[in-house]
Amino acid sequence: xxxxxxxxxxxxxxxxxxxxxxxxxxxxxxxxxxxxxxxxxxxxxxxxxxxxxxxxxxxxxxxxxxx
Numbered sequence: 001x002x003x004x005x006x007x008x009x010x011x012x013x014x015x016x017x018x019x020x021x022x023x024x025x026x027x028x029x030x031x032x033x034x035x036x037x038x039x040x041x042x043x044x045x046x047x048x049x050x051x052x053x054x055x056x057x058x059x060x061x062x063x064x065x066x067x
Contacts, residue, residue, distance in 0.1 A: 007022065018034070018036045019034075020032055020035075
């Protein structure tokens with residue numbers, strides 16, 4: 001794991017195609033902006049886990065399971 005310190009407005013890159021930037025910091029909350037190509041999905045970890053469970057055929061409760 002790499003730990004970085006950045007100020008609001010600063011950016012950092014992941015590879016050639018992904019850029020993260022600090023939008024705001026309020027107490028323990030940090031708002032990030034993420035620029036990535038459309039073919040790369042960007043999700044919070046709990047949402048990504050629900051998507052993986054749905055794709056694997058597991059029962060998921062919540063809005064993602066309604067189609």
